[in-house]
Amino acid sequence: MESINLNTKILDTYKMKLFNELIKAIWSEEFDDIDNIPKKVLDKSVYNEFGEEVILNLMRIVMGLDPIDKIDETIKEMLNKAMCTKEISTPIISVISQVCNHCVNKEDGKECLVKEKHINCNKDNTCNSCGGCIRECSLGAISDKIQFIPILKLLKDKKHPVYATVAPSFVGQLGNDVTPGKLRSALKKVGFKDMIEVALAADILTVKESYDYCNHIKENKEECFITSCCCPIWISLIKSSYPEIVDNISKSVSPMIACARIIKVLNEDAKVVFIGPCVAKKKEAIAEDIKGAVDFVLTFKELEEIFKALDIEADKEVEENRIESSALGRIYAHAGGVSKSIEECVKKINPKANFKAITFQGAKDCKAGLEKVINKDIDVTFVEGMGCIGGCVGGPKRILETEKGKSFVQEYSKETNIKTPFENINVIQFLAKMDMKKIETLRSEDREKLLGLFNRDIRL
Structure with missing residues (x-):
């Protein structure tokens, strides 16, 4: 043979x-x-x-x-x-x-x-x-x-409204001329009720984690670091190889899970499909402690094939644009973006706060970097870990080359006049629906209302 x-x-x-x-x-x-x-x-x-x-x-x-x-x-x-x-x-x-x-x-x-x-x-x-x-x-x-x-x-049964949530790295992946508004129209043609940017949930989590960080530093006198929580490969690496620092992982769900939970709070009959460049998100969606938020996961490459099969030319769809996320929520898509977002919000809460961050990307770099952090060879208070080189824009099911994907994300972050989550009217409106009248209540007793939605205490 x-x-x-x-x-x-x-x-x-x-x-x-x-x-x-x-x-x-x-x-x-x-x-x-x-x-x-x-x-x-x-x-x-x-x-x-x-x-x-x-x-x-x-x-x-x-x-x-x-x-x-x-x-x-x-x-x-x-x-x-x-x-x-x-x-x-x-x-x-x-x-x-x-x-x-x-x-x-x-x-x-x-x-x-x-x-x-x-x-x-x-x-x-x-x-x-x-x-x-x-x-x-x-x-x-x-x-x-x-x-x-x-x-x-x-989608064909139409018994539930099905929402598509797109990873912050979605910009440009389906074509140079496929704007967020055109992608929304294309997804609706497939049968989705609407498209929501996960960057909106990243905004909410950035505010939550910034307050968490300030409280953590105050209680621990800067002697203990916190790690990011959005990459499932990073979380899996810590659980399997560095169990001694599991408690250092931020006590939040990922933006993917948070976005799905927000949708289901507002529409309990909804189904949610996450679309991104990541295979590991398929596993995260069914993790025992958080499953039920995201119903199914697709990749950018799979969505590209779906559009081909259904003769949908996304770049020729009608523009159905709306601004959902801040510049900081949008840059979660590339390595270093999470750190920058949280740092800017921490400084807004407490301008004197000490924030020393480092970013590791790719499995090899993550392992080597964690060894140095654990051995105190590096003095940091926040560690961002991305399983893929370049961050999510470098995911295995991306369509664009990593650097091109990053440039699209950076350009998209510059387009919005909403620079931080504190200015995002969508965040404020969601909090209002939770009977929280302003973002500042996130540091008060009202903050407890959000813990059930967005908290995750990772265990071995």
């Missing part, structure tokens, strides 16, 4: 083609020919090379189902199961093990370190779903499950 070229990532490419065709069939409700989708999409040589089981498992991943060793269901039967899915199961990242027989490493008698690392991660419960193994697997045998099929059922 001839091995497939190692560098083609051939299954990753075909996965998205299968996904595209499946969306079209479900959207148009043409189910009769659905079992023939693989043969319609795949080159005959590819289908024959990998065999039916591999292709059916690829279809399972596209539907959000786990790959299995023996498949005795038709694609239509698998689809019925997928459309009834209420929650995507772990592991978020799966291996189609039969594909590994086609790898040239196998032919050369070498062990595949990528596959072994992934399996060991899952066995040891240390997999943080960073997506590194997906990127390294040359054939595309390792993949994160796509969650759009149950989302599509929600």
Whole structure:
């Protein structure tokens, strides 16, 4: 049997083609020919090379189902199961093990370190779903499950209003001319009730965490540091490798979770779909202590394919713009943004407060940096950790190159006249709905009203 070229990532490419065709069939409700989708999409040589089981498992991943060793269901039967899915199961990242027989490493008698690392991660419960193994697997045998099929059922059933929340790194990802307002219109065409920027929740959390920081420094006399809480890879790294500093993690949920909870406070019947560049967010959404806020997660690349399948040209949609977030909430998308946002708000609360921050980005830098902080080789009071180099704009499912994504975010942050969360009328209006008349009440007893929504006490 001839091995497939190692560098083609051939299954990753075909996965998205299968996904595209499946969306079209479900959207148009043409189910009769659905079992023939693989043969319609795949080159005959590819289908024959990998065999039916591999292709059916690829279809399972596209539907959000786990790959299995023996498949005795038709694609239509698998689809019925997928459309009834209420929650995507772990592991978020799966291996189609039969594909590994086609790898040239196998032919050369070498062990595949990528596959072994992934399996060991899952066995040891240390997999943080960073997506590194997906990127390294040359054939595309390792993949994160796509969650759009149950989302599509929600959208078509219309029993619940379904909101799309977009990560702060969304700017420019779907095209240079796709403004936030045009993206909102495009998502509504798919069936979403509305699009909300997660940067709005970042604004609220920035204020909360700034008050938390000031209280923490006052109580601990600057002898103890706090770390950021928005990156699930960072949180997972601390829990698995540095459990002694778990208590140093900020006692807040991530902006993704906060945004979903805000929506559900205002509309308890709502369903929420988060869209971003991150595979690890798929795992965070179903973490035991915070699940139920975000119902499903999509990536930018998946959304791009959805628009292609439905012939939606986002750059040609009508402009439906509104200002939701401050400049500081928007820069959460790139490394250093969280630190800058909290520092500016801390200084607004207490101009004399001591704020010494450092940012680590990428797993290697995060580990090396944490070692130095723990050993007190670095004198800091706030540590920002980003699992991806560049921060969220460098996420594994980004569409733009990291630096280009960062430049879009920086430009977007400059466009708004709302410079800090304290000036954001949307934050003030939300607090008013919680019977909190002004932001300053966040430091009073009224602050307790928000703790149930936004607090997270991470445990091992």
